Amino acid sequence: MMTAPPSGAAENALSVPRFVSLRKPKVNLRTGPGVRYPVEWVFVRRGIPVEIIAEVGNWRKVLDWEGTKGWVHWSMLSSRRTMVITGDRRTLRGDPSPEAKVVAQLEPGVYGWIEKCKGKWCRLEVAGSTGWLQRFEFWGVYPEEDIN
Numbered sequence: 294m295m296t297a298p299p300s301g302a303a304e305n306a307l308s309v310p311r312f313v314s315l316r317k318p319k320v321n322l323r324t325g326p327g328v329r330y331p332v333e334w335v336f337v338r339r340g341i342p343v344e345i346i347a348e349v350g351n352w353r354k355v356l357d358w359e360g361t362k363g364w365v366h367w368s369m370l371s372s373r374r375t376m377v378i379t380g381d382r383r384t385l386r387g388d389p390s391p392e393a394k395v396v397a398q399l400e401p402g403v404y405g406w407i408e409k410c411k412g413k414w415c416r417l418e419v420a421g422s423t424g425w426l427q428r429f430e431f432w433g434v435y436p437e438e439d440i441n
Contacts, residue, residue, distance in 0.1 A: 309346065309347065309348055310344050310345055311344070311345050312342055312343070312345075312374060312433055312434065312435075313342075313343060313344075313345060313353075313355075313370045313372055313373075313374075314340050314341060314342050314343065314373050314374065314375040315336055315338070315339055315340060315343065315369060315370065316339065316368070316369055316370055316371040317339060317369055318337065318338060318339040319336070320335070320336040320369045321335055321365070321369075322334035322336060322361065322363030323364045323365070324363065324364070326350065326352030326354070326364045327352065327364075330364065334361055334363055338404070340375045340404055341357065341375065341404065342357075342374070342375040342377055342404070342433035343355040343356060343365075344357075345370075346362070351366055351367050351368075352364050352365070352366060353366075353367055353370060355370075358377050358379060358432040373406070374406070374407040374440060375405065375433055376404070376405055376406075376407050376415075376431040376432060376433035377402065377403070377404050377405075377431060377432050377433060378399045378400065378401050378402060378403045378405075378430070378431050379401060379430070379432045380401060381401065382399065382400055382401070383398070383399045383426055383430045384397075384398060384399075385397040385398070385417065385419060385422055385424035385425065385426060386424050386426070387425070388425060389413075389414035389416075389425040390425075393425065396422050396423070396424035397419065397424065399419055399420075403420065404419075405417045405418055405419030405420070405431075406418040406419075407433060407434060407440055408440075409440050410428060410438060410439060413427050413428060413429075414427055414428070415427075415428050415431075415434060417431075
C-alpha cells in the first residue's frame with residue numbers, strides 16, 4: 294500500500310519512470326497536475342498498469358499501454374504490479390520455458406498480476422491461472438527489471 298509522499302527533496306526518492314497500477318475502479322486522468330485542470334479521460338477499471346513518467350507535488354503524469362497520457366493524484370495509484378497482454382494471443386506456460394505445458398491462451402488486452410520476473414520470464418496470475426510469459430509478450434515491466 295502506498296503512503297503519502299514525503300515532502301521536499303526526498304519527494305522524488307522513487308525512480309521515474311516506474312510502473313504502478315490503478316488503485317480505484319474509477320480514476321480521472323487530467324490535463325495537468327491539479328484539480329483545476331479538466332478531466333480528459335476516465336479509467337474505469339482497477340489494476341490497469343500505468344507508467345509514471347513525471348511527478349509534480351502529489352500528482353503523477355502517467356502513460357498507459359495504448360499511449361494515453363495524463364495526470365492523476367498519487368492516492369489513485371498502487372505499487373502492486375500488473376500487466377496487459379499485447380500483440381498476438383499469448384501462451385501462458387507452466388514453467389519458464391517455451392516447451393513447458395500450456396496453462397492458458399491469453400488474448401490481447403487481458404490484464405493480470407505480476408508475481409515475479411527474472412531474466413526473460415515473468416510469473417503471472419491472469420484470470421485465475423498462474424504461469425509464465427516472456428516479458429516481451431506483455432506491457433508493464435522493463436526489459437532488465439527484476440521483480441520479487
